[in-house]
Amino acid sequence: MEPARKIDEAETKPKRSRKRDREKTRQEILDIALEEFTENGFAAANTDVIAARAGITKRLIFYYFNSKEELFVAVLDAAYTKMRRAEEDLGLDGLLPEAAIRTLAAFTFDFDQNNPAFVRLVLIENLLHGRHVARSSKARAMTRPIIDQIRRVLARGVVEGVIRPGIDPVELHMTLSALCFFSVSNRHTFEPQFSYDMSSSEAKARRRAEIADLIWRYVRKE
Structure with missing residues (x-):
């Protein structure tokens, strides 16, 4: 048996x-x-x-x-998914144009501040010339919803006469990303050179408001 x-x-x-x-x-x-x-x-x-x-x-x-390469691509996808899903929940279509622009600016700043590992990961991938993110169709597809949201906000603002025409939504997204990203990626070199506080809660709140004002002043119709 x-x-x-x-x-x-x-x-x-x-x-x-x-x-x-x-x-x-x-x-x-x-x-x-x-x-x-x-x-x-x-x-x-x-x-x-x-x-x-x-x-x-x-x-x-x-x-x-x-492979290690595919693991890194998966880590990138997961990091970007976290950000893109949060962007989709902003509800920009239900806000007045100025409120939508300021909400997007505040969200982007807060996300980078609260996710420094995301900022470091993006820096690492840029040092690698974006070779992994270029392999990810998912990363490219995930950018469409936020760009479409920004495009609708801009179009609505033009119709309402509060936003100037001709603003490219990708350019606007890139400018906002650069401003918010710098506050995390360059903090440790900028602070000692300029003896300028970028790390305290008061400094972050001041910079957050400054970026939102800058972006709104850039898009608004005079």
Whole structure:
């Protein structure tokens, strides 16, 4: 008589539970990989370290992501997804044009301030000449909703006579991103050179208001 086969624990779990476990494991890998990449850069980031910190084997990382390159692309996608989903919830279409522009400016500033790892990740990818984000069709597709929102706000403002015509929504988004990004990415070099506070809550609130005013003054119709 053959000995009874030992049943693996995974076989006893409902399929939905196993799916949740896989999703949880994948997310844990992404969270730890984000830390590893932003702490050490792409080249020096170590998948052995990521596996050890996640309490899994390196083989499992490659089961989910195939390669270190694909893992980095997935980390980028996850980081941008977090931002783009939050942008979609701003409800700019339901606001008056000035309120919509100021809300977008405040959100962008706050997001960068609250997610310095996102800023570092973008800096790292730019040092790599954007080779990973260029491979991500998802990253490109995710930009459309916010650009479409900005385009509608601008068009509505022109019709209402409060925003000047001819503003490119991508240019406006780029200008706003640059202003907010700088406040995080260049803080540690700007502060000591100019002896200027950029880190206190008062300084951040002042800069946040300044950026919102700058953007509104740029788009408004005189």
